[in-house]
Structures are given as structure tokens and as C-alpha cells.
Amino acid sequence: MVTVEVKHLLKNIKGLLALLFLGIVGTTHAQQDAQYTQYMYNTVSVNPAYAGSRGHLSIAALYRNQWLGLDGAPETQTLNIHTPMGYRGVGLGISVVNDKIGPTSETYFDVDFSYTIQTSFDAKLSFGLKASAHMLDIRYSELDEFEIDPQLQSQQDIQNKFSPNIGAGVYYHTDRFYAGISAPRILETTHFDTSSVSTAKEQINLYVITGYVWDLNPFLKFKPTLLTKMVQGAPLQVDVSANFMLNERFIGGVAYRWDAAFSGLFGFMVSDQLMLGLAYDREITELGAATFNDGSFEVILRYDFLRNVGNLKSPRFF
Secondary structure: OOOHHHHHHHHHHHHHHHHHHHOOOOOOOOEOOOOOOOHHHOHHHOOHHHOOOOOOOEEEEEEEEOOOOOOOOOEEEEEEEEEEOOOOOEEEEEEEEEEEEOOEEEEEEEEEEEEEEEOOOOOEEEEEEEEEEEEEEEOHHHHOOOOOOHHHHOOOOEEEEEEEEEEEEEEEEOOOEEEEEEEOOOOOEEEEEOOOOEEEEEOOEEEEEEEEOEEEEOOEEEEEEEEEEEEOOOOOEEEEEEEEEEOOOEEEEEEEEOOOEEEEEEEEEOOOOEEEEEEEEEEOOHHHHOOOOOOEEEEEEEEEOOOOHHHOOOOOOO
């Protein structure tokens, strides 16, 4: 039986988490983009230059539930589809990202455009642009149960507040190596502001991503990756992963988010076209030790519309 004191503590913790991730405790708090453990399979969400780089129509859906067991914890859904176009070097993509944190909900509708040039026999360099429509909901009425500043509780709920944004990126890749740098949201937008309250101040998130595929033997591949995210007003985020691929079918590995979490990853190529990926994160911060935090879970499905599966000579590993 949970005591009244513990229940009161949990309420305050949940309220604090909601406030921190809303960014409504002051103008100095930067709003960060959604977080992904399986970023290596979801690159188009952070770099528009990736659009069309797989060489065929590709569609992916990702679901992430962070800090299982904690009400109001982050929850993210993404859906993206991208393809090379009929024009030489042109790629196009469409993405939808929905991110829920406590009483706030954000939805991005993105259109990605890329142009690719051949830099050598097996290397390509892509330049990308992203156009975004951002919808923001904040339900201040749901904060009534928390002991917070009454001024916040008295605020009017925000529904479907629209703001546009743009992004850009560069992506270089061969059959075995890739590297990219991008800023998916360049415009710094304060979605709501009064003389004393600032909500969801969006700042530039800068991403650097890279990875390589080594053949350890004819049956086993080693796939290390790195993602670094930088945003003003928030700690530097560094994600490092090491995946092994057996018989080009089974994927297993581990990941580490600097000073934040360890992760286990598993993937399975159901066919040459369909991939299933799973990830589980365990926090190493004080929050991870809380009894109400059962870790974070992520699942991704990706389907590639290959024209001639049997004649596929160089499968894409990223």
C-alpha cells in the first residue's frame, strides 16, 4: 500500500517532469527535438539530405515510450516516407512526428528535398532542405493536480498553435560509410510568451551523425555508429552504438548515451524488404533508479520497395 506521503511525492515528481519538458519554468530552457535510440534507421528525421539516399521508395514507422511507468513521460511516434525522384539526383520525403510530454503535444509535418551529386565511383554527397509545419497543444488545465505556480494553472489552454520552420543538412555516404551534419529546425520560435511566462522556446538542434560497416568474416558484420546533438541551454548529447549483423538477417548490439542511459538493440530482417528493430534503454541517472521508472522502449518497422529483390547486389545497411 502506497502511503499518502509517497503519493504526494510522486505527484510532485510528475509535475516537475512536465514543467521541465514543457520549458515553462523560464526562457532559458531550450526545447529539444524528439530523442531516438535507433537513429541509424531513422536518419531522415534528423537530416533532410538523407531523403532518397536508399535508392528506392522507403517507408518507416517508429514508436518510443520513454520512462515506462511514469505518467506524462515522453512518448513519440514518427512516420516517414522518402524516395528518389525521376529527375537525376533529386530525392523527396514526407514525415510526421508526434511528441507528447505531460500536458503538451507537438506534431510536425515535414517535407524533405535533397539533391545528390556523385563525388567518386562509390561515393555520393547530398544536400537537403526541410520545410516544417508545427502544431502545439498545451493543456494547462491538466496541471491543476500539481502544486505549481498558480499563474501557470490560470493560463488558457493552447490548441493547435501553428508555426512554420525550415531545416537543412548535408549527407555523405558510400556503400560502407556515412556522415552527416544537419539542423532540422533553424528558426528559433517562442510559441507562447507573456511578461512572466515563456513556453516551448524552440532553439536550433545541431546533429552530427556517422557510421561504418566492417566485414569481420563472410557471415558477420560490425556496425558502429555515432550521433551527437547540440542545443544551446541543454547538455551535449552523445549516442554511441555497436551493432553486429549475422547473415545479413539478425542484428544485435548495445548503445550508450553519455551520462544518461545504456541500451540494448535487436533487429531482424524479416525479408530483404522488411526490417524490425527493437531497443530498450535503462537510465543511469537518479531518475533511472526510481521505482516507477521501468526504462524506455522503442520499436521501428521499415519497408523498402525493392524492384528486383533477387538482383540486389549491394544491400543498404543504413
